[in-house]
Amino acid sequence: MAFANDVRFAVNRSATLERLREIxxxxxxxxEEEELRPYECDGLxxxxxxxxxxxxxxxxxxxxEILRACYALGTPVVPRGAATGLSGGAMPHEDGxxxxxxxxxxxxxxxxxxxxxxxxxxxxxxxxxxxxxxxxLYYAPDPSSQIACTIGGNVAENSGGVHCLKYGxxxxxxxxxxxxxxxxxxxxxxxDALDSAGLDLLALINGSEGLLAVITExxxxxxxxxxxxxxxxAYFDDVQKAGNAVADVIAAGIIPGGxxxxxxxxxxxxxxxxxxxxxxxxxxxxxxxxxxxxIEVAEEIERMKAVLEKSGATSLVVxxxxxxxxxxxxxxxxxxPAVGRIxxxxxxxxxxxxxxxxxxxxxAIADLGAKYGLRCANVFHAGDGxxxxxxxxxxxxxxxxxxxxxxxxxxxxxxxxxxxxVTGEHGVGVEKxxxxxxxxxxxxxxxxxxxxxxxxxxxxxxxxxxIPTLARCREYTQTRGAAAVTPPPRF
Amino acid sequence: xxxxxKEWIGRIHDAAKAGQQLRIRGGGxxxxxxxxxxxxxxxxxxxxxxxxxxxxxxxxxxxxxxxLAELEATLREKGQCLPFEPPHFGSGATVGGMVAxxxxxxxxxAVGAVRDYVLGVKMLDGNGELLAFGGQVMKxxxxxxxxxxxxxxxxxxxxMTEISLKVLPLPPAGMTLRFAMxxxxxxxxxxxxxxxxxxxxxxxxxDGALTLRLAGAVAAVRAARQALGGEEVADAGAFWQSIRxxxxxxxxxxxxxxxxxxxxxxxxxxxxxxxxxxxxxEWGGALRWLRGDQGAEQVxxxxxxxxxxxxxxxGEDALKTAAGAFHPLSPVLAKxxxxxxxxxxPAGVFNRGRMYPEF
Ligand SMILES: Cc1cc2nc3c(=O)[nH]c(=O)nc-3n(C[C@H](O)[C@H](O)[C@H](O)COP(=O)(O)OP(=O)(O)OC[C@H]3O[C@@H](n4cnc5c(N)ncnc54)[C@H](O)[C@@H]3O)c2cc1C
Numbered sequence: 001m002a003f004a005n006d007v008r009f010a011v012n013r014s015a016t017l018e019r020l021r022e023i024x025x026x027x028x029x030x031x032e033e034e035e036l037r038p039y040e041c042d043g044l045x046x047x048x049x050x051x052x053x054x055x056x057x058x059x060x061x062x063x064x065e066i067l068r069a070c071y072a073l074g075t076p077v078v079p080r081g082a083a084t085g086l087s088g089g090a091m092p093h094e095d096g097x098x099x100x101x102x103x104x105x106x107x108x109x110x111x112x113x114x115x116x117x118x119x120x121x122x123x124x125x126x127x128x129x130x131x132x133x134x135x136x137l138y139y140a141p142d143p144s145s146q147i148a149c150t151i152g153g154n155v156a157e158n159s160g161g162v163h164c165l166k167y168g169x170x171x172x173x174x175x176x177x178x179x180x181x182x183x184x185x186x187x188x189x190x191x192d193a194l195d196s197a198g199l200d201l202l203a204l205i206n207g208s209e210g211l212l213a214v215i216t217e218x219x220x221x222x223x224x225x226x227x228x229x230x231x232x233x234a235y236f237d238d239v240q241k242a243g244n245a246v247a248d249v250i251a252a253g254i255i256p257g258g259x260x261x262x263x264x265x266x267x268x269x270x271x272x273x274x275x276x277x278x279x280x281x282x283x284x285x286x287x288x289x290x291x292x293x294x295i296e297v298a299e300e301i302e303r304m305k306a307v308l309e310k311s312g313a314t315s316l317v318v319x320x321x322x323x324x325x326x327x328x329x330x331x332x333x334x335x336x337p338a339v340g341r342i343x344x345x346x347x348x349x350x351x352x353x354x355x356x357x358x359x360x361x362x363x364a365i366a367d368l369g370a371k372y373g374l375r376c377a378n379v380f381h382a383g384d385g386x387x388x389x390x391x392x393x394x395x396x397x398x399x400x401x402x403x404x405x406x407x408x409x410x411x412x413x414x415x416x417x418x419x420x421x422v423t424g425e426h427g428v429g430v431e432k433x434x435x436x437x438x439x440x441x442x443x444x445x446x447x448x449x450x451x452x453x454x455x456x457x458x459x460x461x462x463x464x465x466x467i468p469t470l471a472r473c474r475e476y477t478q479t480r481g482a483a484a485v486t487p488p489p490r491f
Numbered sequence: 492x493x494x495x496x497k498e499w500i501g502r503i504h505d506a507a508k509a510g511q512q513l514r515i516r517g518g519g520x521x522x523x524x525x526x527x528x529x530x531x532x533x534x535x536x537x538x539x540x541x542x543x544x545x546x547x548x549x550x551x552x553x554x555x556x557x558x559l560a561e562l563e564a565t566l567r568e569k570g571q572c573l574p575f576e577p578p579h580f581g582s583g584a585t586v587g588g589m590v591a592x593x594x595x596x597x598x599x600x601a602v603g604a605v606r607d608y609v610l611g612v613k614m615l616d617g618n619g620e621l622l623a624f625g626g627q628v629m630k631x632x633x634x635x636x637x638x639x640x641x642x643x644x645x646x647x648x649x650x651m652t653e654i655s656l657k658v659l660p661l662p663p664a665g666m667t668l669r670f671a672m673x674x675x676x677x678x679x680x681x682x683x684x685x686x687x688x689x690x691x692x693x694x695x696x697x698d699g700a701l702t703l704r705l706a707g708a709v710a711a712v713r714a715a716r717q718a719l720g721g722e723e724v725a726d727a728g729a730f731w732q733s734i735r736x737x738x739x740x741x742x743x744x745x746x747x748x749x750x751x752x753x754x755x756x757x758x759x760x761x762x763x764x765x766x767x768x769x770x771x772x773e774w775g776g777a778l779r780w781l782r783g784d785q786g787a788e789q790v791x792x793x794x795x796x797x798x799x800x801x802x803x804x805x806g807e808d809a810l811k812t813a814a815g816a817f818h819p820l821s822p823v824l825a826k827x828x829x830x831x832x833x834x835x836x837p838a839g840v841f842n843r844g845r846m847y848p849e850f
Contacts, residue, residue, distance in 0.1 A: 113682050114760040137686060158632050169630065171639070172607050185823045192758040192798030194599065194777045195643070197818035198828055198846065200606055203639030207632045224688040251547040253570060253660040292688070295710035352628040354548050384629045424630035432633070439633055443620045447835070448634050454830030467634065 003047040003088065003430045006472060007464035009095040011075050013052060016097070019069040020055060023062060028103075030054040039098050042083035042090040043145075044431055046345065046401060051078065051092030058103040060186070060216050067214065068184035070097060076460045077182065079210040081121065081153030084145040086348050087429025089157065089209045093463060101152050104216060107131050115222045116175060116192070121152025121215045125159075128220065137222035140167035143425075144333040152215045158207030160425040162258045162332060163289075165383035167223060169425070171206035178217035179205070182456045187213060204451070209427050210462040212455040226291035229257060231325050232304055234313040235282035239263050239378070242284035243358030245311035246382040249288065250355060252307045254300065257289035259383030260332050263362075266339065266377040266390070267331070273338040276331025282314065286382065287332055289325075335379040336390065343375070343392035347404050350432075351415030352386045352424035364414055365389050372407040374400070386424035387415070413438050413480075428466045437473040438480070445473055495538050496621065499650060502533065503619040507838035515646040515842055517556060518583020521592045525645050526816045527808055528845035533650065535587050541565055542653060543627075550610065550627045552655045555587025562586055571658045574602040578735050587651045593643025596735040597693035597704070600759075600774035602659070606642035611655035614641065616648070617836030627655050646842035647850065648835040662692070662706035666716055667727030670701045674763045674772070677701040681775045682760050689715045695734055696772040697741055704731060734773065741771045741780070751806035753790050755779040761797035766790070780804075787814030794818070817846060825849075 020029050030036055031053055040048040052075075057063045070077050076096030083090045092098045104120035107127065111117070112135035117128050125146040129138040142161035143149055149159070155177060160169045167173070176190035190202035205212060236242040242261055249259060262270070262285050267278045278285055288308065290300040305316050319325035339346055353361055362378065369376045375392040389411055393404040412422040412435045422432050422439055436445070448467040452459065468476070506513050512530030516522070535556040542552040546569040553562055559579055566572050576596030577589045590612070595604040611625030625631055625638035641651060672680065677696040684691055690707030703721065705712045716723070724730070733739035742752065750768060757764070759776035768783025779797075781790065787803065787810075794801035800818035803811055820828060825847075832839070832850040839850065 111760075112686055114758055115682075115686055135686065158636070160630055165629070168603070168607070171636070172603055181823065181827075187823045187827075188821070191756070191800065193756040193800065194774060195593075195604065195756050197800040197802070198820050198824060199648075199831060200593070200640055200643055201824070201827065203606055203636045203642075207636050212635075224686055226688045247547050250549060255659065292708060293711050293714045295714065296708040299708065299710055352630045354545075354550075354627060356545070356547060381630070386628075386630045419626065420628045421626055421631040421633045423633050424628070425632055427632055428634070436633060441622075444622050444624065444634070447616065447620075447622055447637075450834035451635050451637070451831065454827055454834045457830075 003049060003091065005049070005093060005430070005464035006469055007459065009074060009076055009463070011052065011095045012073055016070070016073050016075045017053065019073065020053060020066065020097070023065045023069060024055060024057065028056045028058065030056070039080070039092060039100070042085040042088060044086050044088040044091070044429065046347070046395065047088050047091055047430055049092045049094050051094070051098040052096060054098045054100060056100050056103055060180070063099070063214060063216055064180050064184040064186065066099065067180055067182055070460060071183050071458065074458065074460065076463050077214070078462050079152070079156070079214050081150035081156070082124070082148050084149040085153060085157060085427065085429065086350070087423070087427040087431040089427050089429035089462070089465060091430055096463070099214060101150070101216070104152070108217070110135070112137060116219055117222055118217065118219050119151050120217060122150050125149050125151060125154055132222045136225050138225055139220055140173050140223045141170050144336065151218050151220065155206055155215055155218055156208060156210050157425065157427045160381065160384070160386065162260050162329065162381065165259055166255050166257050171203060173221045174202065174206060174218060175221055176219035177202060177205050177215055179213040179215040181213055182458065182461050192219065207427070209429065209466045211452055211466050212461065228294050228297050229289055229291035229325060230297055230301055231258070231287050231289040231319045231328050232301060232308065233278070233317040233328060234286040234288060234308040235279050235315045236284045236286070236312060237282065237314050238312070239284045239362045240359035241312040242286055243362055245286060245308055245313065246358055247355045248307050248311045249304065250383070252303065254303060254307070256304065256383060257291040258287060259289070260287045261285070261378070261380040261382035262332060262335060263378040265375065266335055266379050269342050269377055270331045270335055270338040273341060274331045274334045276327050278331060279315065287328060332379070339377050339390045339392065344394040344396065346393065347391045347408050348426070349387060349389045349391065349408050349411050350423045350426040351412050351420055352384065353415050353418045353420035355382070355385045357418040358382065358385065361387065361414065361418065365411060368407055368410055372403045374404055374407055381424070384424065385420065409435055430465055433465065433468045434472060434476045436468050437476040442470055442473055445470060492621070496615070496652065499533065499615060500619040503615060503617065503650070503840055506840045507617060507619070510838070512843045513840050515591070515650055517585030517588035518558070518581060520579060520581030520584040521588055523805055524592055525845045526811055526848065528842045530843060535585060536583070538652060546571060548627070549658050550655060551658055552627065552653060553586045554653055555585060555651045557586045559584040559586055559589050566658055567661070570661050572661050573608065573656065574659045575599050575604055575608060576735050577605060578737065580736065586654055590642050590651060590654055591644060591646045597695070597731055597773060600777055601692045604642070606639045608657045609638045609642050609654065610657055612638045612641050612651050613653040614649040614651045617838055617840045625655065629657060645846045647832060647846050649841060664709040664712040665692070665704065665706045666712050667724040667730070668703045668705070668716065668719060668721035669724050670703070670721045671699060672696070672701045673699065674770070677772070678760070678763065678776045685759065685775050689718070691775070693731065694773065694775050698769070702730065741769065750782045750784055751810060752804045753781040754802040754804040755781060755790070755794045755797065756799045757794055758798035764793050764797060766793070791818055815847070820847070
């Protein structure tokens with residue numbers, strides 16, 4: 001489906017091409033349609049657009065020159081990592097250039113003493129932990145896409161993982177970001193120290209979805225590996241009981257290393273694919289992890305088991321070896337592709353709600369599934385209240401994508417109503433651009449646009465993404481009705 | 492809308508129209524911090540109270556003028572805390588001031604800073620518009636992360652009215668150890684320990700002694716105590732309080748109080764920073780305090796070559812005005828700062844000159 005990007009540019013194609021040819025050797029500049037095709041979408045395959053050109057710079061000076069040229073010519077630039085993003089953040093702009101950072105894949109330095117790694121943005125998330133492993137260190141944020149997604153994309157989305165309840169999101173684990181403004185000026189956010197002078201711009205760069213700067217180098221914190229980690233699988237005969245158990249664990253003063261949930265449709269999709277060994281009769285499973293010294297873990301696991309039992313778990317299984325622990329997690333981490341195998345297409349929602357509303361939300365999702373006549377598998381970063389309902393549909397069946405989109409939209413509106421947000425970690429991109437109007441007032445949206453202009457006055461970096469135009473907001477409120485829009489104050 | 496907010500909106504509109512400034516002030520406990528700023532005082536202390544607190548959600552929402560002491564007492568009752576141990580620097584400290592100052596205490600290197608715990612803010616911008624960003628959930632990437640941007644912004648971007656914060660359970664066990672050690676050895680040890688899964692919560696090196704706080708599960712603290720050695724310090728609470736609140740003789744002693752106090756935030760692995768006066772080190776080596784009368788430029792160069800920046804934390808106004816309180820920004824960052832000020836406070840109403848003279 002085409003995404004109707006309402007931010008358009010009158011771009012001089014031949015002038016742009018001429019300048020790019022001066023900057024880049026031919027193999028780093030893609031111009032022909034068949035070369036451009038592979039770049040037409042990211043992980044959100046429902047939306048596609050063909051870019052004018054794709055550039056694959058190899059050096060910072062090429063990045064700077066390309067940006068300066070595009071800035072001078074008024075040509076939009078869309079930064080791109082591994083394109084695993086699920087909100088269309090890296091989807092091209094028809095009037096613009098895609099800048100892939102795929103060639104920036106060097107780990108520049110692993111420093112075990114300062115416990116930091118300096119990496120280029122195209123380095124894969126997992127590669128950082130692998131390089132740090134000989135020192136007993138790892139990079140804590142572990143998105144399920146970690147074998148493929150890049151650090152640049154992680155920073156741009158402020159990605160989370162199954163262990164971020166205890167170890168934080170990307171924003172908590174990045175010390176410094178080097179990059180370039182759309183004007184081609186080198187800029188550094190953060191420092192080798194724990195804070196830096198002036199406003200905390202590093203906080204803005206994390207989660208900026210490629211709208212504020214192009215990231216070319218990232219210094220991340222490395223965390224010492226705990227001596228031991230064990231995970232409890234807690235099975236429930238009722239999803240709502242499982243939802244309530246999550247709140248109970250936190251209420252008991254426990255901060256698990258990870259606290260994730262899958263419902264029956266999710267485990268049934270995963271099991272044939274990964275053979276994690278899940279009990280397929282249960283309506284839901286919680287994965288609750290403890291890490292620390294062996295005695296600490298033994299004590300905490302006992303506390304966790306007691307709480308989970310009291311919350312109504314029908315059976316509890318504790319991983320007995322590192323291999324078994326990894327197998328249990330492999331099932332969870334493979335949930336998206338596993339669902340991808342049992343349905344032609346799926347949409348992944350990403351709302352976050354207060355934990356205590358989990359049971360309520362699960363019930364609502366079941367009702368919506370019936371209303372729209374579509375299947376939905378639920379995979380939750382439950383400890384954080386971050387939900388990934390996977391709505392299954394078939395794009396070849398007329399009207400199914402529209403129904404799936406409407407289904408998802410209602411989940412997100414409900415997330416806002418329950419005191420949460422439309423996106424916990426996947427970003428707004430193009431996917432949630434309209435529903436942003438359910439969460440923010442026009443005045444807030446306008447403030448976001450002014451903030452963007454402080455970095456990018458011409459609005460050339462990843463235009464039309466992340467923050468809706470005020471016209472889009474008006475259209476959304478008119479079609480969805482005022483009821484869909486939560487008025488402030490919202491917290 | 493509440494009458495208080497209406498009154499503030501009126502004052503913001505009036506100030507903007509008249510080209511005047513407002514100086515946002517909570518309890519005034521951090522008046523010393525940053526540069527002296529111009530304008531009529533806008534007192535936030537009447538806008539107080541905890542709006543919601545749900546221990547099971549690990550989230551508390553408070554009005555900006557709420558006394559920090561009241562907030563912390565409320566959390567303590569439920570066995571929870573602000574883990575970053577923000578300094579009060581006086582009995583009147585407010586929640587809004589804590590976020591605006593962005594200062595964190597001894598546990599910062601282990602658990603993160605104020606900014607890492609800010610989940611949402613409601614604020615009045617320079618147009619007098621009431622805006623809400625973020626919220627009450629741990630993960631939220633809808634729109635730019637304005638709530639974290641507000642941490643440490645010293646009131647230059649707007650008047651925060653309500654703040655939502657993540658809280659954590661108090662650690663079940665704690666213990667303080669002391670080692671006689673040179674500065675060089677302490678820095679080496681702290682960085683080596685930092686690479687191991689030890690429950691180190693805080694550290695102070697001063698005057699030949701390294702003091703280490705452990706916090707965490709009972710078993711973890713016991714195991715670490717075995718592994719680390721050192722001498723156990725009984726009743727160390729007062730010591731850590733004196734570091735957090737800067738009532739320790741290093742900060743507040745009579746002899747030293749006239750000399751300027753510099754805060755150097757640097758790479759934890761940076762070697763000892765040589766200066767004329769005495770030093771105190773926190774955050775596993777990442778925070779170095781320096782006392783003395785050395786030139787601002789010299790201190791700033793030392794901090795920069797150690798991977799960080801230097802703040803003239805306490806010093807006479809004349810010195811601050813001459814040297815600036817905060818480390819100078821690169822031209823490109825300075826431009827972004829000016830633009831952001833323009834974006835949030837186009838008429839320059841709020842806390843003019845508090846952070847940098849140019850805005
Ligand atoms: C199976 C699967 C599982 C996933 N699981 C998780 C999960 O557990 N947690 C999670 O948070 N996400 C998850 N994701 C989403 C996705 O992997 C993350 O958002 C990831 O961080 C994107 O990285 P990327 O390199 O693929 O970035 P891309 O998709 O290429 O880009 C993402 C955004 O970042 C921008 N960008 C990329 N590189 C740069 C750069 N160098 N400078 C400036 N901007 C840049 C792009 O413009 C775009 O807006 C999952 C995705 C899949 C397909």
